[in-house]
Amino acid sequence: MAIIETKNLTYTYPGATKPSIVDVSIKVEKGEFVLITGPSGCGKTTLCRTFNGLVPHFYQGELKGEITVAGIDTLKHHTYEMAKHVGLVFQNPENQLFALSIEKDVAFGLENVGVPREEMRRKVDWALNQTGIYDIRERSPHEISGGQQQRVAIASVLAMEPEVIVLDEPTSFLDPLSAEKIFEVIYKLNKEQGITVILVEHRLDLTAKYSNHLIVMDHGAVRLEGDPRKILASEETRLIGVGIPKATLLYQMLKKEGLNLGDQTPLSSEELADQLLEALKPRD
Amino acid sequence: MSVFDGLRFRKVHSPIHNLDPRIKFVYVIAIFVAAIIFYQIIPLLILFLIQIPFVLLARVQRQWLRSLRGAAFLATFIFVVNVATTFFTSGYHFTAPNIENAAAMTMRFVVLVESFSVFFLTTSPDHLGLALEESRVPYEFAFAFTTAVRFVPVLAEEAQTIMDAQKARGLELEKGGILKRIRNYVPVLIPLIVSAIRRSLELAEAMESRAWGATKKRTNLYALKLHKGDYALVAIIVGILIATVYIRLYVPIPTIASFF
Amino acid sequence: MIEAQDIRYAYANKVEALKGVTLTIKDGEFVAIMGQNGAGKSTLVKHFNGLLKPSKGKVLVDGVETTKSSVAALARNVGFVFQNPDHQLFSETVEEEIAFALKNFGFKPEVIEKRVTWALNLLSLTQYRKTSPFLLSGGERKRVALASVLAWDPSTLILDEPTIGQDHEQKEKLRQFIMQMQTQKKTVVIVTHDVEFVAECNPRVILMKEGKIVADGEGKEILTDPALLELSSIVLPQIAQVFTKLAPLGFPKDVIDIYEAKAAILKQAREKGMLK
The missing domain is CATH 3.40.50.300 (P-loop containing nucleotide triphosphate hydrolases)
Incomplete structure (x- = not known):
């Protein structure tokens, strides 16, 4: 069964004249690593907010269509009920940490649902270890770097042991190396814990290689959905204004010139380099 | 990283910092009561001196001296007023007991400042927030307190950035008369307010996403537990109070003037 | 300088x-x-x-x-655009926002009018002239912030993290804009x-x-x-990553440009007789 399924989802913010998402029907299977991309203002963030019921419960406004997440109809259940199933990580790490120590922040959700102390300690420590911040658990949020702050934000939704983690441009404020570390953490959670990941990103250079399901949005609607290798190779994707990874782009440029590197479109520099090494290796 | 570093707290560990803030607060109250009960210089001086070991144990002597220096002006004022009133009411002459009395009143003030500063210098905001959570104070209040502590330095830094951004567009904050100067701050205040609103929305969104308000029976990661040090402090408090009452009732307290 | x-x-x-x-x-x-x-x-x-x-x-x-x-005197020649446009936008309309610095620098009203029109046009914001900057999207607000600095035509332009949160097309526009500044000999x-x-x-x-x-x-x-x-x-740009790996085949290591990369690979492929 799909872990997230939407049918003809259309939503308009209160006071807005145009809907922010239009007729969105998507299906996400358990354990997938989904990448959502598209130009600014295409409705990616709004779609994320429907997954745990922030839209429409927190934002009000009018939501039409159907949506079930982890088997629950989010229209009929509050965000605090969804929090156990779906964790949201936002763009700005600064505004999602409100406690005075890191472990206290990680425990925030568990405290809210009333988990007993011993169990909470165990879950918090687990989440801290998974994200590699156990050693800094007693520090305060301003004593750590932006990358570490964002890992705290991930740990704090992870502690609730959700089935789905949704991350809305989690690395846009970070330097490339810290960003890469964040993506590694998310990828590990996806592979080892089987957590379904939904990642919203502009920078496909850094992220395409992790995904096995790509959704391209534009003007509130889903324009393309499916295998990232196929979608990134298509002309339509480029026309929408999606930043195709350089490795993928180079592969296509070479293909156009008649250089055959194999059928699989590469998503990362490693894949392209391997294909080139294979194709150009000295033969005797 | 900036001028506002002073607003940021840091976790410090010392025997005094680790004490339960609730017990420390009772200690402040006990010293307060003792200081009110005595009006002679010698016991007040003793109350002043017995707190110094706390300051040294907590290694906050520098900050502590600074807070005393801050109180120096008011202390001088209290002394002068006391001396002056007795001077005028006792027929225009200084007497040793009068001056000693004025000194005692000043000492009482200094003792109060001292005990409060020991409390605030050795109690970190997260500890204080926890004490609030564990007391019967509604959780929303404790949360508001810790969040404020968390975000005051962030907002202060943001204000600095906004000022820089507007100065880079030729805004001169110090230019003009008083009214013009107030108006100069409009381009700083509006972005600051707009950004604070935006920030609070994002915060609310993050809180909602982490099950804020799911149940009335919230639990807490930390528990304030009483340790050896706390029991020792309780013993000290009880000792101070018993000694205070006993001395006040049965021991004649000498004045310094009587030694000469 | x-x-x-x-x-x-x-x-x-x-x-x-x-x-x-x-x-x-x-x-x-x-x-x-x-x-x-x-x-x-x-x-x-x-x-x-x-x-x-x-x-x-x-x-x-x-x-x-x-x-x-x-700062006010130095800013005449050195324009500084901060990372977050929300740290400077405060006016009721985009037009007033752009005029703010011009007024601070004491330009004459008719000059201000001209400069505002010019800056709006340069960053394709003319249609928002009378709109409140707070109603614009993130990318548009960033452009208003940029326009409000460009308006006084400083000879040096400092942009703090101009690409943060920008999508592919916005970045491409920014790149073209910088190239345009370059042709005008701006720093x-x-x-x-x-x-x-x-x-x-x-x-x-x-x-x-x-x-x-x-x-x-x-x-x-x-x-x-x-x-x-x-x-x-900082991590290597993707093209450089590919070429670091291709070193054993005798490729140069210092390639970051995709067209240069393409040319180098095709050249070797031709030499090896893989392409006509």
């Missing part, structure tokens, strides 16, 4: 953010200052318009020492850690770490040096 002579800067908490920085940025140059958060990039560029004055050393802007001038300084963007623009790159300059040179040179970049928490 901007000259920094062995400048040091310490914040009030005594943390030294700059530990002896010397550099010269000539008129018309395009420079990217890169490095980890906290490396001192922002602290350095805030010296260029006098927002910060060095604790030691000297900063000269067009020959004038910044300690002997005011452009960007502070960024967006390697792909820098690889596409190919400016002079200055790499900072812990308050010092650790490398200064052509983008092609610096962005293809893995050891150097790792020092500054």
